[in-house]
Each structure stands twice: as C-alpha cells, then as structure tokens.
Amino acid sequence: MSTDGLSAPAGFRRSLTIQRRVIGALLMREVITRFGRNNIGVLWLLGEPMIFTLGITTLWTLAHLVHGAGSIPVVAFAVTGYSSVLMWRNSVGHCCGAVQQNINLLYHRNVQVTDLLITRILIEVAGATASFIVLASFFTAIGWLAPPVDLALVLAGWLMLAWFGLSLAMTIGSLTAYSHLVERLWHPCAYLLFPMSGAAFMVDWLPSGMQRTVQYLPMIHGVELLRKGYFGNAVRTHFDIPYMAMCCTVLTVTGLFLARDVSRRVEQE
Amino acid sequence: MIHIDGVSKSYHTRFGRRTVLDRVSLKLERGRNIGILGRNGAGKSTLIRLLSGAERPTSGRIVRNMTVSWPLAFGGAFQANLTGLDNLKFVCRIHGVDWRTKVQFVEEFTELGVYFREPVSHYSHGMMSRLGFALSMAVEFDCFLIDEAMVVGDRRFHERCHVELFHKRKDRAFVLVSHDPGVIKLYCERACVLVDGHLHDFPTVDAAYDFYNALPAAPPASVEV
Numbered sequence: 432m433s434t435d436g437l438s439a440p441a442g443f444r445r446s447l448t449i450q451r452r453v454i455g456a457l458l459m460r461e462v463i464t465r466f467g468r469n470n471i472g473v474l475w476l477l478g479e480p481m482i483f484t485l486g487i488t489t490l491w492t493l494a495h496l497v498h499g500a501g502s503i504p505v506v507a508f509a510v511t512g513y514s515s516v517l518m519w520r521n522s523v524g525h526c527c528g529a530v531q532q533n534i535n536l537l538y539h540r541n542v543q544v545t546d547l548l549i550t551r552i553l554i555e556v557a558g559a560t561a562s563f564i565v566l567a568s569f570f571t572a573i574g575w576l577a578p579p580v581d582l583a584l585v586l587a588g589w590l591m592l593a594w595f596g597l598s599l600a601m602t603i604g605s606l607t608a609y610s611h612l613v614e615r616l617w618h619p620c621a622y623l624l625f626p627m628s629g630a631a632f633m634v635d636w637l638p639s640g641m642q643r644t645v646q647y648l649p650m651i652h653g654v655e656l657l658r659k660g661y662f663g664n665a666v667r668t669h670f671d672i673p674y675m676a677m678c679c680t681v682l683t684v685t686g687l688f689l690a691r692d693v694s695r696r697v698e699q700e
Numbered sequence: 701m702i703h704i705d706g707v708s709k710s711y712h713t714r715f716g717r718r719t720v721l722d723r724v725s726l727k728l729e730r731g732r733n734i735g736i737l738g739r740n741g742a743g744k745s746t747l748i749r750l751l752s753g754a755e756r757p758t759s760g761r762i763v764r765n766m767t768v769s770w771p772l773a774f775g776g777a778f779q780a781n782l783t784g785l786d787n788l789k790f791v792c793r794i795h796g797v798d799w800r801t802k803v804q805f806v807e808e809f810t811e812l813g814v815y816f817r818e819p820v821s822h823y824s825h826g827m828m829s830r831l832g833f834a835l836s837m838a839v840e841f842d843c844f845l846i847d848e849a850m851v852v853g854d855r856r857f858h859e860r861c862h863v864e865l866f867h868k869r870k871d872r873a874f875v876l877v878s879h880d881p882g883v884i885k886l887y888c889e890r891a892c893v894l895v896d897g898h899l900h901d902f903p904t905v906d907a908a909y910d911f912y913n914a915l916p917a918a919p920p921a922s923v924e925v
Contacts, residue, residue: 453794455793540752
C-alpha cells in the first residue's frame with residue numbers, strides 16, 4: 432500500500448532514486464509549460480539560443496568587431512564565445528525567481544527546492560549544448576568552421592562551463608528567494624559580465640595587467656580551455672582550471688547550503 | 701505513525717515575529733484518524749502545511765513513518781496551461797505511480813469528458829475541485845490531509861468524495877481540520893482543539909466539542925496566515 436520511495440527512513444540510494452524521478456517529472460512539465468505543443472514545441476529549447484548565437488555572429492561579422500583574431504574566423508570566434516556565455520547566463524536567468532514561481536509544488540513532499548533549481552539548469556544547459564553542437568556542425572559542414580583540434584579539451588571546457596553555470600545558478604537562484612533585489616541586481620551584472628567573460632576576446636590580446644584582472648572571472652578559464660581545444664596551436668590561451676574548479680566548488684557548496692536554507696524559510700501564500 | 705514533536709511555527713510580519721503554532725505535539729497511528737477543530741486564524745492551515753511538508757517547522761520536528769498526502773483536493777499545484785491528463789501524469793511521476801493505471805479512474809470520477817485533455821485554465825471551479833480530489837486519490841497514500849474548507853462542490857460531489865475516502869479507503873489514516881464541530885463529530889474518532897496556536901487534546905470527540913463550544917464567543921484578534 433505504501434507508495435514506493437516515500438516511506439521513511441529513506442536511505443541515500445532511495446533518496447537519489449526519488450530525486451531522479453522528481454527531476455524527470457519536473458523536466459517534462461517544464462518543457463511543456465515553457466515551449467508548449469504548438470509549432471516546433473520542444474525544439475525551441477535549442478531554437479532560442481541558436482537565434483541568439485546567430486544574431487551575435489552576424490552582428491560581429493558585419494561590424495568586424497573582433498580585431499586581432501588573426502587566424503580564427505569571426506564565425507568560429509562568435510560560436511565558441513557566445514555559446515559559452517549562454518551556459519551561465521541562461522542558467523542563472525531562469526533560476527531567478529524559480530522557487531517563488533513553483534512554490535506550490537512543494538506541497539508534494541518529494542519535491543525539494545534543489546530539484547526546482549536543478550531542473551531549470553538542466554534545461555538551459557541542454558539547450559545551450561544542443562545549440563552549440565547544431566551550429567558548430569552546420570558551420571563545419573559549409574566549411575566556415577574547421578572541426579575541433581582536440582575534442583577532449585572542448586568537452587572538458589564545456590563541462591567546466593556547465594559546472595560554473597550550475598553552481599552560479601544554484602547560488603543566485605536561491606538568493607532571489609530571499610529578496611527580489613538580487614534579481615534586479617543580477618540583470619545589470621549579467622549584462623556587464625558578458626563583455627568581460629572572454630566571449631568577445633582572448634586573454635592573450637589584452638595588456639598583461641588586464642590579463643591578470645580578467646582572470647579573476649572563473650568563466651574565462653572555461654572559454655579559453657574550450658578555444659584551446661577547438662583551435663589548438665592557432666591561438667595562445669591562458670587558463671587555470673584548478674582556480675576555476677575551486678570557484679565552482681565554493682559556489683556549489685554555497686548554492687546547496689542556500690537552497691537548503693530557503694526550503695526552511697519558504698512560506699506559502 | 702506520524703509524530704509531531706514540540707513543533708512551533710512563526711512568521712515574519714511587519715509587526716515582528718508572530719507565532720502561529722506554539723509547541724504542538726501530536727501522534728497519529730497508522731489507520732487511525734483525528735479531527736482538529738479551530739476557528740479562523742487558529743493555525744489549522746499552518747498545521748496542514750507543516751504536515752504535508754510544504755513548509756518546515758521553525759522548531760521541533762515531524763517524523764513520518766507513513767506516506768502523507770498533500771491537502772486533499774488542493775489545486776494550487778496545477779499548471780494552468782497543462783491539461784488534466786498532463787497534471788495526472790506529473791503527479792503520478794512525482795510519486796512513482798504508473799499513470800496509465802489511473803487514467804480510467806480519474807476520467808470516470810471527474811466526469812470531465814473532453815475537458816480532461818484540455819488545459820486546466822479552461823476549467824470551472826467545480827471541475828478543478830473534482831480533478832484535485834481525483835488526483836489525491838490516484839496516489840494511494842497511507843494518510844490523507846483534509847482541509848474541510850478546501851473541498852467545495854455540490855452535494856453529489858461530496859457524496860462521491862465520501863464514498864472514495866471514508867468507505868473505499870477506510871483503512872487509511874487521516875487528519876481533518878475544520879471549524880465545524882459537526883463535521884469532526886461525523887467522521888473522527890478523536891479530536892483536538894487548536895486555540896491561538898496551542899493544541900488541546902481530548903480523549904473523546906464530545907469532550908473536544910464541549911470545550912470548543914465553551915470558548916469565548918469573540919475570537920481573539922488574529923490574522924489568517
């Protein structure tokens with residue numbers, strides 16, 4: 432009679448099973464509510480980021496904005512750069528207010544605050560990843576983009592960016608549950624971080640003083656690693672993955688702690 | 701068993717912290733039931749929210765050794781642009797139930813017809829209520845939480861809810877909160893009275909009933925949270 436997984440004491444494995452099930456259910460619900468069943472439906476998941484990336488690519492190409500790219504074509508530069516931005520910016524963006532928007536779901540005892548956040552992050556990461564793969568394949572097929580030199584490094588850079596997006600989104604997403612102020616402040620921050628995040632430049636182009644400054648931003652190291660993998664020795668890259676990993680670890684722990692605290696404070700209307 | 705052990709809950713208001721439940725303790729064995737009587741603002745809904753796990757106690761703890769439902773017929777967790785069927789699937793997936801085995805029951809109980817596959821935003825109040833109740837029944841919980849004020853609808857609907865809950869599932873535990881002593885007397889074997897966040901336990905429903913009716917006529921000035 433007891434519904435499986437609900438009965439206490441629930442061991443760690445059992446909790447993990449429940450969490451997987453809950454996130455799966457939330458994913459399906461979220462995808463339908465956000466993209467609907469009309470026109471291309473779930474394909475908007477990658478359609479949205481693709482349109483963004485294509486827009487930026489066109490803009491940069493027309494404006495010849497990227498100087499000193501040297502051996503890298505603008506398209507290659509824009510696709511790798513802007514896709515990386517989407518990883519953290521969209522994850523955080525959709526986690527803002529996620530708890531308040533889904534507060535009624537907490538009436539289902541299995542649904543936890545972390546599940547709500549992880550669901551939204553997974554969707555954004557999946558969308559950005561799919562968009563990156565489709566665009567990169569397309570531009571490679573028409574000969575505007577050379578295939579990656581070292582796929583393993585590209586993957587490593589991408590995973591690091593995904594981790595960064597996850598940890599930052601957990602933290603900021605939880606913080607927005609404390610105060611709307613966080614959400615208001617995040618938007619200008621995201622806007623200002625974009626040009627500094629390494630999407631539009633390579634660290635090597637900067638004067639050495641500025642190089643050190645921008646390298647405090649964790650996401651830069653992910654983008655540099657990704658480009659190292661994509662373009663190989665055609666570019667000089669500067670990255671410190673242990674530093675980025677440390678930042679992500681701190682943010683992940685902070686995010687999990689905050690999410691737990693939010694679930695204690697949450698008040699239904 | 702559900703064990704509520706010294707649970708307090710307070711909320712921040714613009715006038716400082718306000719304690720809604722003050723060191724409440726209660727035990728409910730498997731298959732047993734209890735009615736909780738209280739006036740508006742006594743803390744009934746808060747207690748239900750804590751029992752369902754939608755909110756956490758400020759202090760004290762709640763131990764659940766059986767599965768506890770969300771408040772019966774609660775429709776707040778519905779996604780308006782999902783269909784009734786989508787909502788059934790969602791609830792079933794969350795609780796690890798195969799939704800395919802529940803479609804027939806929910807369709808028959810709700811009598812929604814074609815609307816079952818239409819977005820919930822097109823539903824009337826009564827349709828929402830029927831869907832909410834049916835979904836609560838689709839997951840076979842050990843213990844049901846019933847906020848009597850939440851179950852709205854016509855007499856026929858009430859009768860059918862009655863059959864599902866008190867006849868077909870009479871082996872289950874339940875907690876029923878109400879401001880109406882008549883309802884508690886009708887369904888519960890035991891009753892408590894919640895006054896200003898304090899829970900008074902009584903051996904019999906009649907004793908609780910007498911205590912509740914003897915309370916001062918004017919309820920203390922408090923705000924429903």
